[in-house]
Amino acid sequence: MNDAVNSVWERIDKDRDFVIDLTRELVKIPSVNPKFQVDPEINREPEVQDVIERQLQSDGFATERWDVFPDRPNVIGEWEGSDEKSLILCGHIDVVPVGDSTAWDRDPFCADIDKGKIWGRGAVDMKGGVACCVAAANAIRAAGIELDGRLAIHSVVDEEAGGFGAMDIAKNRRLAKRAIIAEPTWGDVVAAEGGLTWVRVTIFGKQAHAGWRFNSIFPQPHTADRIEPGVNAIELATRFLNALREFEASRCRDHWHPLMPTGIATINPGVIHGGAGMGENGLPAVMSNAAMISDVVTIDLDYKFMPDERFEDVKAEFEDFVHHFAATDSWMRENPPKILWDLFDLNFPPMNTPVDHPLTLSLANRAGQVQATPPVIKGFEAVTDAAHYAGAGVDALIYGPSGDGFHANNECVDIESLVESTKVIAAAVIDNCGTK
Ligand SMILES: [Zn+2]
Structure with missing residues (x-):
C-alpha cells in the first residue's frame, strides 16, 4: 500500500503543474451561482463542467452529466470497483458573486499566480479542491495503479445556494460507502457538522382598525358602540421571540459535541414579516399599512442542530415548545401558530463521522505525513454538501486546501496546499479503495 502511495506522490511532485493549471483553468471561467446574480457572462457552470468532464474521460472515467436546473449540470465520473471499498470525491463548481469588484486588487477571474497563491473568485471555495480531486485520480492512473474499490468523482452545482446539486445525487444516483468533500479546511480533517433547516413560524392575530387599540391598552367592556x-400579531411575535431566545439558550446548554463549539445549536430569527391578511404566498398580504392591527406575522428561522441529533427529534421538540408557548395565552390556544419545516426546501442533515473511522484516520495520518502542520480533527460551524451524503448514509469527511478571502474580495488558494491536498486525497483513495 505504501509503495503505491509513494509512487503516486512521486507522480504528483513531478507533475505539480497539473493541479495548478487545472485550478487556474477552472477559476478563469466565471461560474457565479445564478440564484445570486443572473448574467450569462458569468453564469458559466456548463463550461467549467466541460473541462472536468473532458479530464475525467481522458483518465478513463465513465462519465454522466445531467441538468439539475436548466443549463446547470452535475458531472459524475466513475471507475468501476467493489462497492465495499467504494469512495466518492466531491466538490462544487458554483461560486458566490464577486461583490464590489473595485475592492479587488486584481481581475476577480484572472487566476494569476503571485506570492505562492492563485488569485480569483472560487480559487479556494472551491475550484482548488475540485482540481485536487481530479489531480489525485489523474496521478493514480498515471502511476499505473488499479484500485479495488469503486472511485467516483462528483462535480456538482449549486452548493452555495442550498446544495441542490449534491442533494439531487444523494436522492437519485448510486452513492458509495464513503465520501471526501474537498472544501477548504486548511489541511484539517472535518468529521462533524451540525444539521440545518429553515423553519417558518406564522403567528395569527385578529385584524382591527388601529383606532381601537386603546381597548387593548385599557381593556374596557365590549358595548354596542x-x-x-x-389581537396584535406583532406583539404576540415579540413574546414568541423572547420565549424562543430562552428555548434556544436551553438547547445550547443541553447539547454539546466534542468537535463543535459550545452553544452551536442556535436558532436565528433571520427574516420577519408583519402585516394584515394572509397572502397567497404565505406572507402577510398588506405590509404597508400601520393603521391596521396586524393579524399575520411570519418569522423565518435558521435552525441549527447537533451532529448527533435526529431531525425527527429536533422537530418534535420544537413543535412541543411552540405548543406550550401557545398554551400560555387564551387567543393563541384557539389560534395556534403554524410551523412550516424545510422552508424553500432547505434541509442539511447532520454529519457525525467517528474520529476513529478508518477514513478519518487515513486522512489524518496522510495529512500528518505530507503537511508541515499536523492536522486537527474537528467539527465545522456552517454546512456543506457533506450533509447530503451523510444524510443518505455515506460516511463523509471534509478535507481540502488553504487560502483566503472566501465569500470576500481577493480570494486566493495557497499553491503548496493544493499539491499537499492532492497527495493526501490520493493516499486516502488508495488506503480506502485498496489496490489490485
Ligand atoms: Zn464551498
Missing part, C-alpha cells in the same frame, strides 16, 4: 379590539 365600542368595537371589540383586535
